[in-house]
Amino acid sequence: MTSAALLIRDVRASVGDTVILKGVDLEVPFGELHAIMGPNGSGKSTLCHVLTGKQDYTVDGSAELGGIELLDKSVTDRARLGLMQGFQYPVEIAGVGLREFLEEIADERAIPNEQLEARVAAMAGEFDMEPFLDRAVNVDLSGGEKKRSEIFQMAVLAPTVAILDEIDSGLDIDAVREVAEAVESMRSPDMAVVMITHYSRILRYLTPDRIHVMMNGRIVESGGPELAGELEDGGYEAVRERLGIELSALPPRRKAASEYFTDTPFDS
């Protein structure tokens, strides 16, 4: 086993002429929880998408998961290698039950059925997910329930690297605490967790091993848990001023898939 679960070297990404990531370096050892924080437009969600292979960015550099290069792989293959993203907006999958979904994944990834059943049973107990197993994935769930379902899926599938994209967004303070507790109980020596977040409040309830601050497409500062205190007090503005960084313009927003749908207007 290599020393780092995730090793990112000089990752650059652009969309058309817009450069979003300008050389990101990051090393996350097994068993550790790292937080990547930054203001809107700093590139932290792009980093997540580049790692999972979501969009047609032009990407340079290297990202290795347990020593295996990810960036030349498909979304599916990266997941099979052990990368798993917890979504900021978990997608509703109508008509497909959560248990059924996990069975499909296990079948495709040749996880024996008994092994899956045992893990589902154990983790459903741990994360209070029994009532949701036979309901459609994410359909009619509250924001907090959706995030808990994401973490439950991670606990069942046990990825090498878990990336939590804004797992705390849109939640009230009680739900943030619940999600933080769930993240803590998901952690294991065989898993590295990368938590991407805009707000520092979730850091009140869990303690990352390292905190990285992103601005303008780079990691501009890395430190221990104490960095959360500075961000809580002075925000990104304080870090920006201390480091003397000018913020560049936000990258253009991508068209949502739903915008390709044509809703037939009703004439009455």
Place this chain on the structure above:
Amino acid sequence: MPSRPALPLRPESIDQLNGQVPDWLVASRRQGLGFFEKLDMPSSAEEVWRYVDLPFRLEDLMLAPPPAAGMDDGDDVAGSLGSMAGQATIIDGTVTDLQVNEEGVVFVSLRDGLADHEDALSVLFGSGIAPDLDVFSAAHHAFAHDGVFLKVPANRSVERPFYIDVQATAEGTVSFPHITLAIEANAEASVVVGFRSPAGIFLVVNPQIEAFVNDGARLKLSTVQRFGYDTHSIAHERVLIGRDANARLGEVGLGGRLGRLHLTLDVAGRGASTDLVGLYFGEQEQTLDYRLFMNHLGSNTSSNVFLKGAVEDDARSVFTGLVKIEKDIAKVSAFETNRNLVLSEGASAHSVPNLEILSNDVICGHGSTVGPLEEEPLYYLMSRGLSEARAARLLVHGFFEEVINRLPHPALAAPVREAVNRKFVQAQQEGRV
């Protein structure tokens, strides 16, 4: 069974259909014949036939002769239903087999019904769908000569389903299977109609189903259309729902080169209600064509329509749904949803929900979407390690699962689910989607 040759759709053929029939039926046939001779084949220039191309003329077809033998391969719909209240087979418009396992209900062929139940039939038979609706309804009124009549008497509740297996087998013919359902006051009945024909044989089917759901009665009625590819089916269905009565309808459309359903629901009596759940899945050059007319005629009536469809290859689907709410009625609720997946570039789905509201006291909703599989859910599934093909399969399965789980006959879920999944998986394996 009478034997006769295939006949042309001409006036002189009518006398050879059943021999001696009551005067009211002679008159009804004459009236149908009059409209048949007057009405033209429909053109896609007419709104109600838009997007539909008919590659035949009715007058070029022969009236199917009495059938020699039906399809002998397994009928998965019949197999899924378990114990039945009655079972009938109609082949090429003629009833070839009928059994009834319940006492005190009428479940007969129309041929036999004319002898024993003429009182009811003289009122109901052919009264559901107007002969001048289009040339097909006119031809049906003129030439339909057999079918099934079900009457469940007042206050009688029959839990097991009646199953009617409608087949078409004779090349180059048109057949007119007719089904009349009379559910009398406060009675309960459950009916499944399956349609099938062999692949690779050009033929036309023009079924009519008329259902009279009397005051306080409840009807569950599902149709499962899985005709062979070269079948052109133009079906009419009308359900009249009385005071405090309820009709739950399921419409499944999978087969046929053309599978058209002209469906009229009259939510007529005070407190009447209906739910329509359906799905269709077109491939190759199929056209699946749904024309729904939902008429709210009474106060405190409610309707809910939920239809989902998918098209792949060069298939086309059409849904037009007109919800009409008459004036001077109150407390009406009407909802209509139609969602469509377009899985290939050459395929198209047309969805036109419409409301005509003449009353003020209504709650209405409508929704209509047409589009490909969404990128976000695909990505979500793939990010869990599913291949793109498997992710697409799971999404198509889930898309239909929402309607399959709401069909009025839960027993139909398994065969319908399997047929839908098979269609998409085959297209995937052959690289068509």
